[in-house]
Amino acid sequence: MPTDGTNEPIHTVAQAIERVNRVLNEQFLPIWVTGEISNLYDRNHWYFDLVEGNAALHCVAWQSVNRRFRFNVENGTKVNVRGKFTIYPDRGQFQILVDRMELAGEGALRAEFERLRRDLESEGLFRPEHKKPIPRFPRRIALLTAQSGAAVRDVIQNFSRRYPLTEIVHIPTLVQGRSAPDSITHAIQRAMRNDVNADVLLLTRGGGSFEDLNAFNDEFVARAIFACPIPVVSAIGHEKDVSISDYVADQRAATPSTAVELMAPDLIELRQLVSGTRQWLLTNTNAALVHRYQDLETLNARLRKPTQDIEYHTNDVARMREKLRVVFDAKHKQHLTSVVNLDQRLQRVTPLASLKNLSVRLTNLEHRLQRSNPITQLNNLEQRRVESRRQLHALVTNSLDLHRSQLRLAIAHLSRVKPINNIDGLLERVSRMRDTLRLTTHNNIETMNAAFRQKVATLRAVSPLATLERGYAVVTKPDGSTWGEIVSNIGSVSPGDQINAHVHGGTIDAIVQSTTTREEEEENQSSAS
Numbered sequence: 001m002p003t004d005g006t007n008e009p010i011h012t013v014a015q016a017i018e019r020v021n022r023v024l025n026e027q028f029l030p031i032w033v034t035g036e037i038s039n040l041y042d043r044n045h046w047y048f049d050l051v052e053g054n055a056a057l058h059c060v061a062w063q064s065v066n067r068r069f070r071f072n073v074e075n076g077t078k079v080n081v082r083g084k085f086t087i088y089p090d091r092g093q094f095q096i097l098v099d100r101m102e103l104a105g106e107g108a109l110r111a112e113f114e115r116l117r118r119d120l121e122s123e124g125l126f127r128p129e130h131k132k133p134i135p136r137f138p139r140r141i142a143l144l145t146a147q148s149g150a151a152v153r154d155v156i157q158n159f160s161r162r163y164p165l166t167e168i169v170h171i172p173t174l175v176q177g178r179s180a181p182d183s184i185t186h187a188i189q190r191a192m193r194n195d196v197n198a199d200v201l202l203l204t205r206g207g208g209s210f211e212d213l214n215a216f217n218d219e220f221v222a223r224a225i226f227a228c229p230i231p232v233v234s235a236i237g238h239e240k241d242v243s244i245s246d247y248v249a250d251q252r253a254a255t256p257s258t259a260v261e262l263m264a265p266d267l268i269e270l271r272q273l274v275s276g277t278r279q280w281l282l283t284n285t286n287a288a289l290v291h292r293y294q295d296l297e298t299l300n301a302r303l304r305k306p307t308q309d310i311e312y313h314t315n316d317v318a319r320m321r322e323k324l325r326v327v328f329d330a331k332h333k334q335h336l337t338s339v340v341n342l343d344q345r346l347q348r349v350t351p352l353a354s355l356k357n358l359s360v361r362l363t364n365l366e367h368r369l370q371r372s373n374p375i376t377q378l379n380n381l382e383q384r385r386v387e388s389r390r391q392l393h394a395l396v397t398n399s400l401d402l403h404r405s406q407l408r409l410a411i412a413h414l415s416r417v418k419p420i421n422n423i424d425g426l427l428e429r430v431s432r433m434r435d436t437l438r439l440t441t442h443n444n445i446e447t448m449n450a451a452f453r454q455k456v457a458t459l460r461a462v463s464p465l466a467t468l469e470r471g472y473a474v475v476t477k478p479d480g481s482t483w484g485e486i487v488s489n490i491g492s493v494s495p496g497d498q499i500n501a502h503v504h505g506g507t508i509d510a511i512v513q514s515t516t517t518r519e520e521e522e523e524n525q526s527s528a529s
Contacts, residue, residue: 058095142191142198163264175205180215204235216243235259
């Protein structure tokens with residue numbers, strides 16, 4: 001009971017526990033605790049104690065939480081748990097409400113790595129058809145790495161040297177520690193925003209131990225990478241380090257420097273390619289233009305000139321006019337000669353006896369002369385000449401009109417096929433050929449890059465060093481060479497022989513104490529049973 005005169009309130013048990021819980025919720029953030037599991041009850045909700053020596057902390061993981069744990073636990077399993085402190089009102093028990101759990105220790109981490117890798121692979125997250133192509137000429141790259149360090153410096157410097165046209169948007173994130181997976185997931189979501197407007201995302205950090213790189217083996221990080229609509233390149237650690245992020249990403253790079261070479265072309269090589277392509281286009285374009293010009297000259301030479309036709313017909317008319325004049329002069333001269341001869345004959349006829357007859361004959365002759373008067377004939381010839389001239393003029397006029405019409409048609413045809421139009425069409429074809437060449441060159445380079453990456457992946461998959469990294473060893477006998485003679489059969493060694501066991505990271509020197517064949521092992525097992 002409080003002493004008289006004080007105002008300290010008296011709480012019920014439930015009120016006291018509620019007050020303590022309120023203080024714990026308000027003042028204590030979620031905390032990570034490591035220890036061994038004991039007294040596990042794992043039906044639906046999990047109830048267990050986390051122990052270390054003589055210390056124990058009761059833990060609760062509700063079914064909605066523990067269903068996310070992708071590993072099996074049992075009494076004695078060492079784990080790391082995260083949660084908030086609380087007091088269970090019914091028993092007044094101090095406990096922690098678990099919201100995350102992971103296996104502790106490198107061996108456990110590697111086991112969890114293999115389990116998660118198998119699960120995600122069975123879901124199809126690693127399939128090639130889900131891999132998005134990396135842009136050949138990225139305009140903006142979202143760089144997800146630590147705030148500072150060698151990795152970010154190397155990436156920015158290599159991009160500036162190799163392809164300075166790319167803009168780097170640095171999105172800082174934690175790359176190590178318990179909070180790193182959440183930080184990486186949030187950084188990926190930020191890189192997807194429109195204000196970043198990145199063409200490709202580079203997730204990278206420098207080398208470290210397996211535990212240091214474990215943030216990139218987180219399931220939430222893997223699913224965030226898979227769901228990202230932007231192509232993701234993963235460059236975690238060194239060449240020997242392989243993370244879940246590398247499997248899920250659209251492209252894996254062994255190191256940050258290698259990632260830069262994969263993501264950005266060499267500006268010097270691009271300039272050489274553009275220069276060579278430009279020279280090829282100029283050479284072929286000039287050759288095509290020369291060929292077309294020669295065709296144009298050939299067609300122009302085959303085209304008839306209207307002026308030559310007009311000149312030819314003009315000369316023909318002049319020849320016809322001259323021929324007509326010669327014929328007319330000859331006829332006129334012939335009639336004049338006949339008149340002169342007739343006059344001479346009249347002067348020779350003088351007898352008086354024949355005067356009357358001659359008078360009659362003269363009268364008749366006069367009538368005949370009147371009918372065959374050269375002047376009359378000349379008048380007739382003149383009329384015929386005038387008519388011939390009129391017909392000739394009409395013929396010449398019609399011929400000139402016809403040739404003028406043909407000349408106009410020829411001029412119109414020349415206007416339609418004028419060389420400048422052909423040159424414009426040829427230039428347009430050259431432009432289309434240049435675009436087609438650029439696209440074909442780009443596709444060929446992409447195909448060669450894909451084939452090269454496939455060959456690198458195949459070589460890496462069959463590398464004996466990769467086999468050693470999975471825990472196998474190669475046993476040899478020293479023979480003076482670097483590796484020695486490989487021991488492929490039990491009969492190759494005898495007790496007392498010196499052997500070398502090549503494992504990941506080095507070589508173990510040993511001496512054979514004894515040998516046992518497969519048949520001897522089976523006999524020993526049969527005898528023991």
